[in-house]
Ligand code: SAM
């Protein structure tokens with residue numbers, strides 16, 4: 135990883151009108167995926183971006199160099215499924231060399247992880263989030279509308295074997311579907327010594343059929359775990375911009391986190407910005423506006439032009455996503471088109 139120091143902060147930090155400083159960038163590397171989770175993608179006839187519309191690794195690296203000079207130091211690669219983008223480890227290697235970048239992580243569904251864990255690790259990726267909503271193949275198929283839980287579990291084992299610094303499991307919770315998965319997942323994570331985070335279902339499904347009664351709240355899950363496994367005590371909150379409320383098992387064996395964007399929004403501490411696979415810059419997951427960075431990158435724009443577009447977007451970031459308000463408008467794009 136490139137040397138990390140404030141000396142690389144050659145431009146002013148990315149501060150919005152509420153004083154939030156943005157240092158965390160989520161990069162979507164593709165909108166394609168090898169499964170079709172109902173909370174993210176349509177089941178069939180998905181309209182994917184033509185490959186020529188995706189930012190190239192060179193374009194992405196240039197963009198990241200510009201925002202790194204403004205204080206962005208953490209990156210997360212996502213999608214779609216990032217591991218379906220060819221040669222992803224090359225991109226990791228290029229990003230790891232950028233001055234100021236201290237941390238590169240990846241969110242994956244794990245299906246191809248057993249194949250790519252080694253080159254990614256060697257390229258400088260040391261943190262992974264693997265999505266795992268349950269441990270039964272029936273639930274996997276109900277959610278993803280494809281098969282393959284065994285491959286995900288093999289990918290997790292391979293990543294553990296490789297010695298990744300941190301591997302987290304992410305489980306989306308959906309009322310009426312994932313309740314039976316919660317206790318087995320918590321036991322599995324404890325046994326494997328992996329952190330587990332439950333994420334509330336957000337209105338970003340492509341079918342636009344999200345309803346608030348499908349949200350299984352973090353609070354309910356916590357109560358289930360405490361009654362079946364053991365009590366949870368709040369973990370020290372070292373980074374207040376991280377969205378998860380973490381708890382440790384009182385017996386010292388395991389940590390469970392809750393990302394509760396619906397029941398407990400955490401927008402006031404948000405430090406995240408995003409770029410979609412086709413180079414649209416977003417100041418929020420729920421943003422309804424985007425800034426076209428690809429146009430700037432491909433039409434001879436300068437680094438100052440890139441920075442100006444980023445600052446313009448961040449300047450217009452709203453205080454909160456407002457899902458609980460009557461005025462809430464869903465983004466046109468679904469999760470796979472934005473990058474989770
Ligand atoms: N394909 C990769 C994966 O599934 O891990 C990365 C992209 S995916 C969009 C990133 C994360 O968003 C995953 O953990 C996924 O479960 C989660 N996610 C997708 N749609 C969601 C929704 N509507 N609400 C909450 N989380 C969602």
Ligand code: SF4
Nearest residue numbers: 167170171174214243
């Ligand atoms: Fe693919 Fe991830 Fe979306 Fe599931 S959540 S369809 S794995 S991009």
